[in-house]
Amino acid sequence: MALDIEEQYERIYRYCYFRLRDRHLAEDVTQETFLRWLSSDTYRDTGQTIRYLYTIARNLCADEGRRQDFEPLPEDMMSDSGDPSLSLALRDELERLSPEDRELLLLRVVNEVPVGVLCKLYGVSRFALYRRLRGILRYLRERLEGA
Amino acid sequence: MDRKLKTALDAAFAAPPPERKASFLRAHRRRELGTVELILTQAGYVRWWTWAGSAALFAFILALASGREPGTVWTASALTPLLALIAAAEWGRSRRYGMEELELACRMPLRAALLSRMAAVGLFHFALLGLAAPVLALWGGAGVFETGASLLTPYLLTAAVGMELSRRVRGQWGLLACAAAAFMVCALGVLSRRARRNLIWAESGPVLWTALGLTLAAAALELIKTIKETEELRWN
Numbered sequence: 001m002a003l004d005i006e007e008q009y010e011r012i013y014r015y016c017y018f019r020l021r022d023r024h025l026a027e028d029v030t031q032e033t034f035l036r037w038l039s040s041d042t043y044r045d046t047g048q049t050i051r052y053l054y055t056i057a058r059n060l061c062a063d064e065g066r067r068q069d070f071e072p073l074p075e076d077m078m079s080d081s082g083d084p085s086l087s088l089a090l091r092d093e094l095e096r097l098s099p100e101d102r103e104l105l106l107l108r109v110v111n112e113v114p115v116g117v118l119c120k121l122y123g124v125s126r127f128a129l130y131r132r133l134r135g136i137l138r139y140l141r142e143r144l145e146g147a
Numbered sequence: 148m149d150r151k152l153k154t155a156l157d158a159a160f161a162a163p164p165p166e167r168k169a170s171f172l173r174a175h176r177r178r179e180l181g182t183v184e185l186i187l188t189q190a191g192y193v194r195w196w197t198w199a200g201s202a203a204l205f206a207f208i209l210a211l212a213s214g215r216e217p218g219t220v221w222t223a224s225a226l227t228p229l230l231a232l233i234a235a236a237e238w239g240r241s242r243r244y245g246m247e248e249l250e251l252a253c254r255m256p257l258r259a260a261l262l263s264r265m266a267a268v269g270l271f272h273f274a275l276l277g278l279a280a281p282v283l284a285l286w287g288g289a290g291v292f293e294t295g296a297s298l299l300t301p302y303l304l305t306a307a308v309g310m311e312l313s314r315r316v317r318g319q320w321g322l323l324a325c326a327a328a329a330f331m332v333c334a335l336g337v338l339s340r341r342a343r344r345n346l347i348w349a350e351s352g353p354v355l356w357t358a359l360g361l362t363l364a365a366a367a368l369e370l371i372k373t374i375k376e377t378e379e380l381r382w383n
Contacts, residue, residue, distance in 0.1 A: 006172060009165070009171070010168075014160065014162045017163075018160060030165070031167070087155055091159055105156065109156050
């Protein structure tokens with residue numbers, strides 16, 4: 001039941017950074033997310049914590065998004081994987097995906113948010129979520145193999 | 148998903164390291180209770196007579212079964228539902244006194260508190276039954292595992308029926324319904340003893356293990372249902 005705040009901090013920060021593309025703003029929003037979570041006793045130890053954290057972070061990012069325009073992410077701020085060619089091709093393909101699909105990929109594959117939490121977050125069934133995720137991964141795999 | 152794509156995605160979504168993470172976590176560090184600590188803390192809220200009653204019943208079961216007869220195990224297993232009744236009485240306490248809503252508003256949620264208390268009481272009961280099994284096996288001339296299974300089966304059956312009843316019947320009537328169920332299981336045990344006075348373990352083995360498996364599954368299912376209902380209460 002205990003939440004690893006340190007680990008979740010990294011993940012929420014990564015999510016905020018993906019949404020806001022500004023490291024300082026992303027960190028501000030991450031800290032605001034945790035402060036709001038810490039100030040609410042109601043949601044502690046209930047198994048709903050991760051969903052609650054992502055819901056706050058998503059709402060705060062949306063608020064920030066409405067408040068200002070984002071600058072594009074500079075190239076050097078993205079780190080490289082072991083295979084540079086794969087990384088470049090993948091980056092191109094990710095840009096072609098819709099923002100919603102990119103977000104789902106980040107949450108499920110990179111941040112490893114449980115499927116049950118994602119279903120509640122997006123308001124979809126497990127089947128629909130798995131189908132959407134499989135579709136995105138199949139698309140990426142096909143494009144990368146073709147490249 | 149292949150590892151290469153996962154690694155590439157991790158890298159593609161990487162963010163620069165946060166700068167103020169350490170200071171933030173240091174400033175807002177809060178103490179988390181571990182599972183063992185949670186159970187020990189909540190065990191303190193279990194009423195004293197639950198422990199005393201369980202220990203007294205355990206002593207009574209041993210005293211009653213000390214005749215060193217072949218039917219010793221049946222006698223003991225016919226009384227274990229009363230142990231489950233004590234656990235059920237503890238489980239439904241907040242519901243019986245109409246304190247669910249107040250407990251739901253506490254820092255420690257009702258589900259965690261109930262589960263911890265039941266884990267404490269359940270572990271205590273399992274320890275008692277675990278102590279009783281070798282003694283009764285010695286007295287009754289049966290195997291330790293068979294004795295343990297025959298003690299656990301009525302306990303788990305009563306626990307499963309008790310959980311179902313306490314969900315359906317509210318207030319004091321819930322406890323009465325659990326008590327009725329426990330005494331019915333006791334009666335079943337007594338009747339079984341009368342039906343098969345000279346128990347042959349080798350013949351009864353498969354039936355015993357099947358019964359234990361079924362009651363274990365029923366108790367687990369009822370526990371999941373009860374926990375889910377507690378969560379639904381929270382969101383309502």
